[in-house]
Amino acid sequence: MESTQTLMPEFYFKGPISALLIQNYGTSKRLLVGEGSVLAVYDLSQKIKIKEFQMFSSCFKILNISMSDDAEKQSKRIIVKTEKSMKVLDQDNYSVIYDFDKHGHDKIVQEKLVGHNLYIINAHNFIEQWDLSSMTLVYRRFCEEECILYSADLNLQNNLIAGGTVFRSILIWENFSNQEQQTETSKVLYRLEGHAGVIFDVKFLKQNQIASVSDDRSLKIWSIDLQEHGKYHLVKEFYGHRSRIWRLAELGYNDLLITVSEDATCKIWNQHSNDNRAIETLKGHQGKNVRALSCYEGLIATGGDDGAVKIWNAEEILMQKQKNQENNQAIIHQYRLPMVESKNQNMEEGIANEEQKVEDSVEIQESQESDVKQKKKKAKVANPKDQVNQIRAIEIIQTIDQNNNSIPYAIAVTNKGSIYGIDMSSSDFKEPRLLFYDENQLNIQDINALTIKSQDKVINLVAISIGDGIAILFKVDLQQNLVQIARIQTCDIKVLNVFLIDESHTLNEDQIGLIASNGRAELIKYSIKNFNDVDIVISQPTIYKVEIKTQFICLVYSSKLNIAVAGDTKGNLFSFDFSQTSDQPLLNFQQLKAHKNERVISLFLDESKGQLYSTSKDNYINVYNFDENKQIQKIQSIKEEDLNIIYNINMMNNKMVLLGFYGNFAYIWNKQENMQIFSIDTKGGNRPLKLKIQEGTNIDEQLYGKHYAFAYSFGDCLVLCNNWLYSSEEEQKVVQSQYTIRECFHGREILCASGFSLKSDKKIILTGGEDSFLKISEYSTNNKDFKMTQSFSNHVASIRSISKAKYRSANLDEGFSQRTYYVLSAGSRMQANLFYAKLNQDNFEMSHLCNFMRSSEQDEEQDFRIMSSAIICHQNQGETVPFVICAFGTSSGELQVFTYHHKKRRLEDLYKIALLSSILTMKKVKVSSNSYAIICGLSNGGIYVLTLKIDQATSQIIVEPSAELEQVHDFGVNTLDACYLKEYNSLVIVSGGDDQQISLLRLELEQSDEGQIKITMKGQFKQYAHSSCIKGLVLSKCNGQLKVASSSYDQRYKEWMIDGDKLVETKTVRHCMSDMNGITIIKSIDQQSSEVCLVGQGISIFQMK
Amino acid sequence: MGKKAKDKRDIYYRKAKEEGYRARSAYKLLQIDEEFNIFENVDRVVDLCAAPGSWSQVISKRLKEKGLDIINEKRIISVDLFEMAPIEGCTIVKGDITREKTVQQIQEIFKDQETQLVVSDGAPDILGDHDFDQYIQHQLVLAALNIAIRLLQPGGTFVAKVFRGKDINLLHRQIKMLFRDVYCSKPKCSRNSSIEGFVVGKFFIGKEAIGLTSERLNLWDALTTINHLKNFEKIYYQEEEEKIEDIIPFVACGKNEEFDADMNYSLKTVVTTHKKEDEKQQEGQEEYKYIEPRQKPIDPPYKAFLAKRNELNNNQ
Structure with a gap:
């Protein structure tokens, strides 16, 4: 029999995984995978495919793989089911014991095998019992209610059948095997109502409880009263999946339930929890739909439409999660930056208005340039929101004190003209200190500090932009004071970003560059020499301009490639190569469409990998690299679904960290592991703004650990933290508790x-x-x-x-x-x-x-x-x-x-x-x-x-x-x-x-x-x-x-x-x-x-x- | 996607809104009628899986045009599991088409008089696992067919939506056992390469001819009877392959001048044909006006979920 079975499949098929079974095989475990009509057997410890069988003719898909319900372990067999037929296999050598074929015309919804008794529940709501040894029908019994079932379960102990219908209800009726009653139909004993959609899966649990999942995205647990027919109650309902839930299984560990869904995730639920949310979400499948699911003593196998099969050790994942929560005792400091008393009554409007104004000014610029300033200076009605600071930029720099100790120092700049500094060197942080105040009001969009480190000195320069096109350059001294070293009038309209670049590429030289971008899509670049001296020399500006009516929103600079990349209001990226000494810098740029008609909200450059990230309102995170000609090439596009709008992208421990929004909360989110690092209630829609992470490259990691600072706008709240969730050692363990048996292909059609x-x-x-x-x-x-x-x-x-x-x-x-x-x-x-x-x-x-x-x-x-x-x-x-x-x-x-x-x-x-x-x-x-x-x-x-x-x-x-x-x-x-x-x-x-x-x-x-x-x-x-x-x-x-x-x-x-x-x-x-x-x-x-x-x-x- | 995007992408969606139909599917029945003249000699109609009611609207309109009194005499029955807003001349039955009770309800309303036309636009709203959806859809067609067998007078017509998937030839041949002429039709307003098609069965051969007595009421019995008349199992189990001659004829419906469902049309395109020429001209110049859909969906299954999600977000 074996010989006819081990036939190599006629077809090679890679597509949706339709059925899975984790099998206990001697001392090891095996995984049976149904892909199309082919059954593949894997060894889970070695992670290799052992055998492959063509189970059915190629037009039949394997729909379910299950173990028989025999009490004795050694007499168990494997059932492989397709639409209207099934095969019963030996659990050791997979030879066919019974070939159950052509029993009728109906689709088999659920099957159960004990000895040679096969019970099948059919789609038209009736049950049949077959004797496989003689291949004869023992009895067939209809439920009184004619309907079509999507799912069903049979409980042989209480002799009950639960059927999940297309029309929102679960019918429970009795399976009489009594020959005398054969002509009658079974009455519906319980009718569980409460789901708002099709019941995709239903399972009997212990103690007269029933679990069901549905089109309505819920998992419900019901309890029926065996003494009194018709009496039942809804014990619990759980929500969390974003889309339809296909299947349900018991984990076989701590009474946990597992579900898989159209949203390509698998969730773990605690039946006894007081909370109605999942305790863990397992992500990793691509595209849409995870349909195949098998659990065995704490181990979960999931198979998706992407053709991937993943194994998760739920026990370890949950233990790790608990441990991480214990470790996550990071000290988080929140500050409200106070307003500086100002005599100047010209209050600025909110960010949106500021931007609008710049856009207006672009429009007007050509014809009515003289009106611009007047328009800007118009007195405005003070908005209550303007009574607090908005943090517009943050930066963490490293300074040294008199004793030559390294100090991480956070700098936050507000739109009300103040710059605050916070010493982060001790765990309890010091209070923010006002470093600078400008009566004319700062007007900053972005700030960038350059740290120049040489053998015995650390020089920090900070650049900011204020008011009408002015950029100011400061040096941070040993007492962490800002000392102004230059004030440059760059242009006549607002400067949106300022950037300092190490132009000389030799850290000892006394020369740096400053780039400013304004609302006319111009980059203005200066070279600044001898900034340590009194005889500071500032070069004539070089202007890089694109001939398109647009506005640069964000800007990054790569010192390795010596190029700057700007993102504009229409979803384009522009890259400018500063190293080419072209006579016409105007033409020297690359334009690339990155996002569809939405402004590029944020750019991030990972210099170590040479990768660029961009994000926009369309919630796609695009990843780019640079080819040998410094041309930007898009290499990946990731749709972010857990957060609403992503305001910032950053990297931490080589993991993508996002600053985004969902509901009323602003999140700092670990994208790789899809978990939250920190959240803050923004109380009614305030947007987060900037995320800055400073890793050990610039700051002494051993002394201070890893740092991140977080600020959100429309408020004066600055959040600083000096801890990180995991050490890299612990992260390794998380990876080990899950692995992929089959790699993913296309996740969709x-x-x-x-x-x-x-x-x-x-x-x-x-x-x-x-x-x-x-x-x-x-x-x-x-x-x-x-x-x-x-x-x-x-x-x-x-x-x-x-x-x-x-x-x-x-x-x-x-x-x-x-x-x-x-x-x-x-x-x-x-x-x-x-x-x-x-x-x-x-x-x-x-x-x-x-x-x-x-x-x-x-x-x-x-x-x-x-x-x-x-x-x-x-x-x-x-x-x-x-x-x-x-x-x-x-x-x-x-x-x-x-x-x-x-x-x-x-x-x-x-x-x-x-x-x-x-x-x-x-x-x-x-x-x-x-x-x-x-x-x-x-x-x-x-x-x-x-x-x-x-x-x-x-x-x-x-x-x-x-x-x-x-x-x-x-x-x-x-x-x-x-x-x-x-x-x-x-x-x-x-x-x-x-x-x-x-x-x-x-x-x-x-x-x-x-x-x-x-x-x-x-x-x-x-x-x-x-x-x-x-x-x-x-x-x-x-x-x-x-x-x-x-x-x-x-x-x-x-x-x-x-x-x-x-x-x-x-x-x-x-x-x-x-x-x-x-x-x-x-x-x-x-x-x-x-x-x-x-x-x-x-x-x-x-x-x- | 903005509100107007769907208007641009789907001209029939727009047309339906402008002409007062509850769904674009109304045009499917109109175009099928154009080709097959399904309302000829018809005075009683059953619309199965009727919600939101666009087919019932078409039926009501057509019977009224024929001069039949649809207000005082009950001539149209619209059956659906879900709530439906009332339509002139239609008796709404809230029920499951797979249940015997529903058939009895219809017979009661019609006072045991036979009908000449049974239509069904039923499809499971699942579209996840295509094979399973197709199976369920085919079961819905068979359920509709079972009702049709019981209600139709010999020579009657049956129109139903079918998913032209895996076992479509089986279903077609099951229907072919009951009707003299069977066609697979596709109206122009149905999207190209969508799996949807409409089976039109004309000249019902009559209950007696297929050996169904009125006592046999069970759907399962009806189905097994049909299956036993010819061994369809052989086709299913691949022992017999369908012959090219067995493919039922395909008929495209809808005039050539009709809009192409796959195209995008500018919002300036005039979709309503009965307007006068000068009115049209005026419209072309006007700013496009967005019209709200006639019938918003009632209670999607995930309504509770949406509420729960918001609640979760707020309590975090």
Whole structure:
């Protein structure tokens, strides 16, 4: 029996994990994983896969794996269930003991096995008992109430069945096995009402209690009165998941309950707690949905739609949590910075108004410059909020006292003209001290201090900006007093940021730089020499300006690269390279769209890793690095969901720390571990403002530990702390209490794919999906080994199309060629990315060339998406650089063609035409040595053909519409493929539609004297192919014969032969993958074999015969 | 997303609001009717899974246009599990379509007279696990079918939403056992490549013809009877593959000039067709005015959760 079982699966499938079971196996533990129809067995101590079985035909998904309820440990067996059938396996060698098949027509909701008695609860609310030894039905009993169950549980002790219905209630009825009563139906004994949605899971607990989870995001615990039918009460209800809760399990430790949800988290609940919140949330899965769950004596296994399986040691996690809470005795100091009595009555308004004013001033500046100052000086009605300080900037510096002891010193600057300093050297901190007060009122947005450390001295310089464009530079002396050393009039409007930079890069030299940014998107840079002397020298300013009407909000400077990056009010980043001594500093910048139409709230530069972080109101944290040309490249985009708006990003112990907001609370949040470090009640919507963390790099860590300072605005509250939650040693333990058995793939639906083959058994698969990632995976045909090698996160939304064009193949010595391709990915938010891929025998390398995103104003008006794309790479003879042409089809029916500019690294407009319908699919075909056809499938069922001709002599590209075929399909054309048959001079187009049909067109091409390509229809037919919409189609030529492969939402893959004017089905494969969105066929290099790759809710690969 | 974003993205959503329908799905039934003439010779209609009521609105309008008295005679019954605001001429039954009681209620209201049309736009509001959703959706269709068998007069029509997923061919063939002509239709206002389709069964063959006597009331019995008439199990277990000839015909509904559900339209696009030309011209120049949806959803399942979440936030 074993031999028939250990069959290697016919398919390779990586997709949602649908079922899990932790199995006690001798002294170790094993994990059974259901992925599609394949059951994989892992050893949990070695973390390796031991065996793999094809449990069912590929069209059936494993829906549950459970242990039998036998009392004796050694007689337990494993039940693997699919929709309407199941197999019972030996717990030691996994051979099939019983194959329970074709019992009826209904879906099995819950099963229980004791000895050879199998109980199954069916979706139509009835129970059956089967005798597996004889495969006979013992009895079937209906509940009096006809309804459809989503979930159920059977309690054999009390002989009760609990059914969770689609319609909000839990029905409890009796399971009579009594033969005499067989004809009757069971009465509903209890009807538990209280959930507001579908019951997704229900479980009997101890002591007549029942737990249930629902669409309404709650976990409820009920108690039924066994003495009196109908009597029950709701014991507790728990809330915490952000989305639907799919499954529920008992942890088997301390009466804890575990749930998994659509929000991709797993939560631990204490039934007996007085609080109705979860005691712990386990995060780590990507995308949406964690559906599979298994618990065993304190161990939790979770499986997500991302294909990942994670193991959590709940016992250790909870112990660690308690320990951390005990350790978290950080001393937190809160200060209210007092107002300085001022005679000046010109009160400033709140931040929002200040910004607005600067924007106003930008507007006005050109025409009414003289009015600006007058407008500013207008007396304002004092707002009660203005009666307190707003902390506008904070900084922690290191100073030394007279005894040469190092002192961490916090500096806070308010909008009311005062600078306060706090000595943080002792654990009880000293009271804030007023260091500076300016009668004219400070007007600061950002401050930056530079610490210059040499062998025996520490020099701290502090720069601030005040009032109308004035920056002041201070030195901090040994008594921590601020000594003004320079006052610079930088411009005539408000300065938003000031920055000090170590320009000389040699710490001993007496020279620094100062950068200021103002409301006109200008950076003004000064060099300051001899600041220790009386003869201070300040250079003439260098101005860096962008020719766009915008305003820089935040600014960072990298001393390593000598560049400054500014974020503006429209979500752009601008980087200025100071090291290049260009004559025209005006032009010397890079612009990058970072956030969609929202101002960049904060930038953070992690100099040690060379990474830049940005955040905006859209709550995406973008991570960038710098390439060799100092160009900013986005490498990751993280959606933050625990906090509302992120005001600051910082790093601490190599972990991302955020300052954000949720409800009424401002949080300092450890992003890596998703836990709160500190929260403060902002009492009615006051925004937090600045977070500054100073680590041991500048301050003597051994003396003081790690520091962070936190301030929130619309108040005078400054919070300082000199402790940190964990020592790094303890953090290690947290990591060990959880590990990943299977790595994650796409967390959402895969929408498109493309493939390459390396040497005979190695394939590269590119996939793009709803989760906005473009992933590169490597697949080996021989051992079906699949691993993800690289992940690109250049896209901000769904990737809907991937296309490629071959550039060059050069033959190397050993007869093997190195090939290069241009790869284009495109999708939602009108975004596309161009890559360059290099392939040789073993390796595949892909690098990013450029990002294309439609500028903001247009997509504000309408929500556009690129639905389809095509790429052409054409090389004229004698030219070194190829033409790279990209075509996009949008949801609004625009067909846009761009050329890639190799030097400027961007796409430039070439051609645009508006069609009447969305362009759902697109394909390019080469029709002569210098011309191409771009074929588009439209949502109204039509097909549109555009031709492109590249003139050899003039290098001009001529684009022309060539054919418009109406009503090829009765509904949208979802997918198409085409080829050019030289011998007939015709174009063959096959297309698959929402109308479930495949159409085949033959178009004859004719080149007129003027060089125009004329297209005439020569043949056409159409036929039904699937029973749902066709989403994937590939046309291939094999021994002169045209073959078609198609895939559909009816979960079938079919192959066809073209025979005259009809398609003949040659193969049908059913696969349990939902939403089959596309097919890619990858031929091996020697063209001898090919593999079919289906994508949708996962990826499925099989050999094509 | 701003309020207007949905208006831009979904022209039928906007059209429904402007023309007074409770949901965009009204156009689906209108377009199906255009193609199949489903109201021909109809004087009693049952609308299953009716909430928020846009199909009932269409039915009420059509029967009124035919000159039938829908106010004094009970001709339209709208069934749903959820609360529904009243619609002219419709008798609202709050009930579960999988329950026998509901069928009896309908029969009582119609005084045991047969109906000529049964429609259902039912779908589980789940859309998480596609396979399971499809299964439940198909069970809803079968439940609706079970009601239709009991209420329809021979020659009657059945229209139901179906998810064209995994076992759709099975469902189609089950319906084919009961109706002479079965079509898979898709109205233009339904989004392209959405899994949704509408099955239209015309010429009900009659209870007697399928061997169902009026005593057999159980849904499960009805289903097993249908299944035993032909061995559908073989198809399910892959012993038999569906033939291309068995695929029921696909019919696209809605005129070609109708709006394309996949496109974005500018807010300046005039969606309401019955307005006079000069009025239209005026509108084009006016600033776009946002209209609130006609019927806001009643009690989403997560309502309590939202309240709880706010409470948690405030008590932290």
